[in-house]
Amino acid sequence: MKTVLTIAGSDSSGGAGIQADIKTIMANGCYAMSAITALTAQNTLGVTGIQETTPEMLALQLDAVFTDIRPDAIKIGMVASEKLIRVIADKIKEYQAEHVVVDTVMISTSGHRLIDEDAIGALKECLLPIAEVITPNIPEAEVLAEMTIRDEQDMVRAVEKISKVYGCAVLCKGGHSINDANDVLYSDGKVNWYYGKRIDNPNTHGTGCTLSSAIASNLAKGYKIDEAIRNAKDYISGALADGMDLGHGSGPMNHGFDLKSRFAES
């Protein structure tokens, strides 16, 4: 069994963060482990509280995982502060972790800031250079590339710029402002588009967490980055297309959409 570690924040409503990651990793056939960076009190309408884990406790969680069940891939999501970013970077180097996927979480779907403004420098300095691939959405890619993104050409310019500065592959997701389902990757000097059919579903809470965990799971299983992204896109399209509708705001997806036949009675 391949193993995936998610280092991220908890989402009490279960649609994003650690909970989305664990569901996704399991649905993609891997064993899921977690190191929690923060508790968030949130639901489909918004975030009402955040309590960060201490750096010591985060380091202990990472030691506990790495010294026992070594992860084949890692997904890093919400990390709100510089101190925690530095703990993660140090542990990843210490244990020489492989297949690191960084979802550069900055603002939640509901509009809540999930990283301190002054931690973005540490994210750039410490985490991006050790990532195999990072998955910014358009607003995040604008911050990282220090440019405005208006169209698909700008998306290509941004991923190339970020990749050249930080030495990682960059997948910019189109789910915000430009198109909903087309993402672009810059990796090893090449540009690759991943075209997805836009699914008419307002329930997109946790799409970013889900995509990055699905990519990490596929890397753990030995797929190369291109195929890992294709498989991850197919998975998220299935989860969105299921059309589950929970909560009063932008609801979660059905991460277990392809397990439905096993529970046909309920």
Ligand SMILES: Nc1ncnc2c1ncn2[C@@H]1O[C@H](COP(=O)(O)OP(=O)(O)OP(=O)(O)O)[C@@H](O)[C@H]1O
């Ligand atoms: N309506 C949609 N139909 C099909 N695919 C979608 C749709 N919305 C988003 N996606 C896909 O979902 C994935 C995640 O993209 P998105 O831009 O929503 O992430 P994000 O903004 O980081 O998510 P989050 O809101 O959780 O932070 C991408 O592959 C994107 O193309």
Ligand SMILES: Cc1ncc(CO)c(N)n1
């Ligand atoms: C804990 C957590 N991580 C990431 C996101 C981004 O969607 C969120 N809403 N909550």
